[in-house]
Amino acid sequence: MTDREVPPLRETALVEIHRALDARLIEFGGWLMPVQYRGILEEHRAVRERAGLFDLSHMGELFVEGAGAGDALASAVVTDPRTLVVGRAHYSMLCADDGGIIDDLIIYRLAVDRFLVVANAGNAAVVSDELADRFQGWDAVLDDRSMATSLVAIQGPASRGILAPLTDIDLDALRYYAIAEGCVAGIPALVARTGYTGEDGFEVFVDWAQGPAIWTALEVAGSAADLIPCGLGARDTLRLEAGMPLYGNELDRTTNPFEAGLGRVVKLDKPGDFVGREALATAADSPLTRRLVGLVVTGRGIARHGYRVMRDGRPIGAVTSGTQSPTLGQPIAMAYVHPDAAEPGTILAVEVRGQPVPAEVVPLPFYRRPR
Amino acid sequence: MIPPELRYTNDHEWVRVDGETATVGITQYAADQLGDVVFVELPAAGQTFAQHSTFGVVESVKAVSDLYIPIDVEVLGSNDALGAGPELVNSDPYGAGWMVRVRVTDPGQLADLLDATAYERLTAEA
Numbered sequence: 001m002t003d004r005e006v007p008p009l010r011e012t013a014l015v016e017i018h019r020a021l022d023a024r025l026i027e028f029g030g031w032l033m034p035v036q037y038r039g040i041l042e043e044h045r046a047v048r049e050r051a052g053l054f055d056l057s058h059m060g061e062l063f064v065e066g067a068g069a070g071d072a073l074a075s076a077v078v079t080d081p082r083t084l085v086v087g088r089a090h091y092s093m094l095c096a097d098d099g100g101i102i103d104d105l106i107i108y109r110l111a112v113d114r115f116l117v118v119a120n121a122g123n124a125a126v127v128s129d130e131l132a133d134r135f136q137g138w139d140a141v142l143d144d145r146s147m148a149t150s151l152v153a154i155q156g157p158a159s160r161g162i163l164a165p166l167t168d169i170d171l172d173a174l175r176y177y178a179i180a181e182g183c184v185a186g187i188p189a190l191v192a193r194t195g196y197t198g199e200d201g202f203e204v205f206v207d208w209a210q211g212p213a214i215w216t217a218l219e220v221a222g223s224a225a226d227l228i229p230c231g232l233g234a235r236d237t238l239r240l241e242a243g244m245p246l247y248g249n250e251l252d253r254t255t256n257p258f259e260a261g262l263g264r265v266v267k268l269d270k271p272g273d274f275v276g277r278e279a280l281a282t283a284a285d286s287p288l289t290r291r292l293v294g295l296v297v298t299g300r301g302i303a304r305h306g307y308r309v310m311r312d313g314r315p316i317g318a319v320t321s322g323t324q325s326p327t328l329g330q331p332i333a334m335a336y337v338h339p340d341a342a343e344p345g346t347i348l349a350v351e352v353r354g355q356p357v358p359a360e361v362v363p364l365p366f367y368r369r370p371r
Numbered sequence: 372m373i374p375p376e377l378r379y380t381n382d383h384e385w386v387r388v389d390g391e392t393a394t395v396g397i398t399q400y401a402a403d404q405l406g407d408v409v410f411v412e413l414p415a416a417g418q419t420f421a422q423h424s425t426f427g428v429v430e431s432v433k434a435v436s437d438l439y440i441p442i443d444v445e446v447l448g449s450n451d452a453l454g455a456g457p458e459l460v461n462s463d464p465y466g467a468g469w470m471v472r473v474r475v476t477d478p479g480q481l482a483d484l485l486d487a488t489a490y491e492r493l494t495a496e497a
Contacts, residue, residue, distance in 0.1 A: 024406075041407040041409075233406070301412075302409070302430050304435060323409075324409035326432070353412075
C-alpha cells in the first residue's frame with residue numbers, strides 16, 4: 001500500500017435520483033454508480049422482456065471536429081471512420097504501438113467534419129490524452145465533453161414504443177448503429193440506436209444538467225410498459241449473454257484484437273498509417289497463441305474471472321468473465337484458451353475452488369434476440 | 372424482522388439450536404447484501420467443521436462468498452432444495468432457505484453467539 005491519496009469518486013448528475021431509488025452504489029471506473037436497484041435478475045429480465053433504463057453518464061464523450069477530423073481519427077484508431085456515412089456509427093479500438101488495446105470505442109459520424117467518440121469511463125482520460133496527442137499536425141480539434149454530458153440508455157424490446165412519442169426523431173428511420181440529432185421531451189439530444197445489452201435500444205446524450213430531466217421523462221413514459229431502472233450489474237450480465245467484450249476483462253493492453261476475435265474491426269488496408277499498424281499487421285499474419293471463446297459450464301459451479309481453464313488436468317487458459325446466465329439458466333463464461341481448444345464442442349474444465357468442473361466451448365454470442 | 376429465537380454471528384449466519392442439534396443459515400441482511408443468490412455449495416453429511424471455518428459457498432450473480440460455521444459441528448444434512456432453488460436464500464432465509472443441519476459438538480461455544488438484540492444492533496451500525 002502507498003500513501004497516495006485516492007481521488008474522490010465522481011458522481012453523475014443522476015446520483016440523487018439513484019439514492020432516492022435506494023440503489024446500491026459502487027465504485028466503477030472512478031465513478032460512484034448504481035450496481036443494482038431492485039435486483040440484478042429482475043433488471044436483466046426487464047431488459048430482455050420489456051425495457052430498462054440505465055445511467056451511463058460515466059462514459060467518456062469526445063467530440064472531434066475540423067476539416068481533418070476523419071483523417072485524424074483514421075490515423076489514431078484501428079477502423080476508418082472516413083468510411084462512415086453521416087449519421088452512422090461503428091465499433092472501433094484505440095491500440096498502442098505494440099498492438100495492445102488501450103480502449104474499445106463507438107465512433108459516430110455526426111457531420112462530414114464532426115465525430116463523437118464514446119470511450120469507457122475508466123479509460124476516458126487516457127483516450128482523451130492519446131487522441132489529443134495523435135491529432136497533432138491534423139486539422140482536428142478534440143473537445144472532451146465527458147464531464148458536460150449525461151448519457152441515459154433505454155434498452156429492451158419496448159424501448160422504441162416508449163421513446164417514439166417523446167421525440168421528433170423518426171425512430172423507424174433510425175437504424176441499428178445510427179445516430180440523429182433532435183429533441184427528447186423537449187430537451188436537445190443526440191439519440192443513437194446503440195447499446196450493450198443484445199436488445200434493441202437507444203442511447204440518449206444530453207447536456208449534463210439535463211440528465212435528471214431526461215431520466216424522469218423516460219421513466220414516466222415507460223411506466224405503462226413496466227420499464228424499470230437498471231444498474232451496472234444487469235448491464236454486465238446482459239452484455240455477457242450477448243457475447244460482448246468488457247474492457248478490463250476480455251480486452252486490455254496485453255491483448256491484441258485478433259486474439260479477442262475482433263480482427264475484422266482492424267482495417268490494415270485503409271489509406272494512411274495509423275498507430276499500431278505495424279504490430280497489428282504482424283499479429284494478423286502470426287498464429288494465435290490464445291483465442292477468446294464462449295463456455296457453458298455443464299457441471300455444478302460458476303466460472304468466474306480469473307479461474308483456470310483446464311484440459312486433461314493441465315491449464316490451457318483463463319476465464320475473463322463468468323456468471324449464471326439469467327436467460328439460459330446455466331453458468332456461462334468467456335475465456336482465453338489455447339487455439340487447439342477453441343473449437344465449439346470441445347470439452348474442457350474450469351477449475352472452481354480447486355475442483356475441475358466440466359465446460360463446453362460454444363459459439364458466441366450465448367444469446368441472440370428474436371427478430 | 373430478525374427472529375428473536377435465533378442466535379447470530381458477526382458474519383451474518385444464524386443458528387437455530389434444538390437440543391444437541393442445530394440448523395444454520397444466513398440472515399436476511401446477508402442475503403440482501405449478496406443480491407440474487409444463484410448457486411449454493413454445501414457439505415455432505417458426516418463432514419466435521421471447526422468453529423469459524425468455511426463450510427460452503429454462496430454465489431450471487433456478481434459475487435462469491437464463503438460460509439463460516441459459527442460453532443464446532445458435524446454435518447447431519449444439507450438443504451438439497453437449494454440446488455434447484457437457490458433463490459430461497461433470498462426469499463425465505465430463516466425458513467426454506469436454511470443451509471445445514473448439524474450436531475453441536477462443543478455446546479459451550481453457543482455462548483459466543485449473539486442474541487437477536489445484539490445482532491440487530493450490529494446490522495444497524497453497518
